[in-house]
Amino acid sequence: MTAAAAVAPATSAPPAAATPFRDLTREHGFEPLRLEGRLPEALAGTLYRTGPALFSSFGRPYAHWFDGDGAVSAVRFAGGRARGAVKLVQSKALLEERAARRALYGGYGSVAPGLRRFFPRVKNAANTAMLALDGRVLALFEAGLPTELSADDLSTLGERDLGVIPATFSAHPHAVPARNAVYNFGVRYGRRCQLDVFAMHGGTTRLLTTLPIPMTMVHDFVATDRHLLFFLPPLRLRALRLLMGFGSLAQNLAWRPELGGEVIIVPIDDPTRVTRFAVEPFFTWHFINAHEHGDELVVDLVRYPDFASNAWLGTVAGAQPHGGSYGTCHRAWIAPTRARVRFEQRSTLLCEFPRVAPAREGRRAEVAWVAETSPAAAARSGLPDGLARLELERDHQVSWQPGGGQLPSEPIFVPRPGAAPDREDDGWVLSLIYDPASDSSHVAVLDGRDLAAGPLARVHFDHHIPLTFHGTFVPG
Numbered sequence: 001m002t003a004a005a006a007v008a009p010a011t012s013a014p015p016a017a018a019t020p021f022r023d024l025t026r027e028h029g030f031e032p033l034r035l036e037g038r039l040p041e042a043l044a045g046t047l048y049r050t051g052p053a054l055f056s057s058f059g060r061p062y063a064h065w066f067d068g069d070g071a072v073s074a075v076r077f078a079g080g081r082a083r084g085a086v087k088l089v090q091s092k093a094l095l096e097e098r099a100a101r102r103a104l105y106g107g108y109g110s111v112a113p114g115l116r117r118f119f120p121r122v123k124n125a126a127n128t129a130m131l132a133l134d135g136r137v138l139a140l141f142e143a144g145l146p147t148e149l150s151a152d153d154l155s156t157l158g159e160r161d162l163g164v165i166p167a168t169f170s171a172h173p174h175a176v177p178a179r180n181a182v183y184n185f186g187v188r189y190g191r192r193c194q195l196d197v198f199a200m201h202g203g204t205t206r207l208l209t210t211l212p213i214p215m216t217m218v219h220d221f222v223a224t225d226r227h228l229l230f231f232l233p234p235l236r237l238r239a240l241r242l243l244m245g246f247g248s249l250a251q252n253l254a255w256r257p258e259l260g261g262e263v264i265i266v267p268i269d270d271p272t273r274v275t276r277f278a279v280e281p282f283f284t285w286h287f288i289n290a291h292e293h294g295d296e297l298v299v300d301l302v303r304y305p306d307f308a309s310n311a312w313l314g315t316v317a318g319a320q321p322h323g324g325s326y327g328t329c330h331r332a333w334i335a336p337t338r339a340r341v342r343f344e345q346r347s348t349l350l351c352e353f354p355r356v357a358p359a360r361e362g363r364r365a366e367v368a369w370v371a372e373t374s375p376a377a378a379a380r381s382g383l384p385d386g387l388a389r390l391e392l393e394r395d396h397q398v399s400w401q402p403g404g405g406q407l408p409s410e411p412i413f414v415p416r417p418g419a420a421p422d423r424e425d426d427g428w429v430l431s432l433i434y435d436p437a438s439d440s441s442h443v444a445v446l447d448g449r450d451l452a453a454g455p456l457a458r459v460h461f462d463h464h465i466p467l468t469f470h471g472t473f474v475p476g
């Protein structure tokens, strides 16, 4: 049963000093969370999320949001109650720095201190996304290996190479339910740059193929039932400058639109028969979904005209973030045999962190759930101030804004057990929200069929959790 009454929106003005961009102040194992409203009895499982939770190392502020040491939060729903936990990931690099009592590493946007700026080592911050794989809970970071955590108390168990990962494992694995499999990739930098493609099925992880690529950055890819698709942006890493200590990785990613982009299509059943061709230059952090349509591949994505969003992401954790750069929903029709891609903007909504119902991944989905930045929020920090349900087959959306300066995170859709397969919105939307009025964080539970009505329930931590990037829900 779900509650009839929705939770009232917050109305109090935020204190000027409240910010989610400050260090996590309390770590704990699972403990009861304060419940407001009524949780659906049928909502059962654990929401795991991760994000940067420390913003400096021994007096050295990180120069980019992406560099913060990760903390994993978990909210376990059962029987109309919720328990929550949050812990810093005890990465090797964090332990090393704490033992040395000084900063030792740089990061994506931060230059390593002293002589370490030359030939810098990567700190695996485990701060970007979560993957539940064969009973394991993994925190992901695109420049390193997955980090396994205990599902019991979120304690750190260590990095895992899953038997085959030579270097990195991206933060955006994609499940293909039709194959009961999960796919991912990693980028290997060196004299040559290579893209490793992985398949996880039946408890084992395989290296499907390795492809040469230009010295670029790839954050996400997308999968259909039959193909894995990679879009390479016209970013080029100035590797020599980086190795000589001139600037951070982010500062050495040059936007070169004149080079154009490239699409790589890997058939899952025959990964040696790869198709590659040029596409117009654009940037994307996140794909929404993809499906097969006759001999075409249809890809929905949050598209940006260029890489300016990276500079905004670098400053957003600071006191005075400069103007945002926003993505909107686009659709690409890809005809591999004709080496052609046609794009169309599908919505003018400023959005990020798209998700679809788990059963629709790799198949045609009609609904996507996104974090929305309203025009008013775009004029302030640029951070999302609402959630939206996007209709992918037509330009229509339904929004919900929590108000009061609250900052929602990526909405994760959880199907209601027993929902009809043709009702992909029959379930709940979960979002971890920071509320500056109370300087604390909570998970809002919304009805997917009526997002605009606001939360059925909120479950409150008694402290703040710094903003998170991505998460996953593990039913049961």
Ligand SMILES: [Fe+2]
Pocket (backbone or CB within 6 Å): 171, 172, 219, 285, 286, 469, 470
């Ligand atoms: Fe991401």
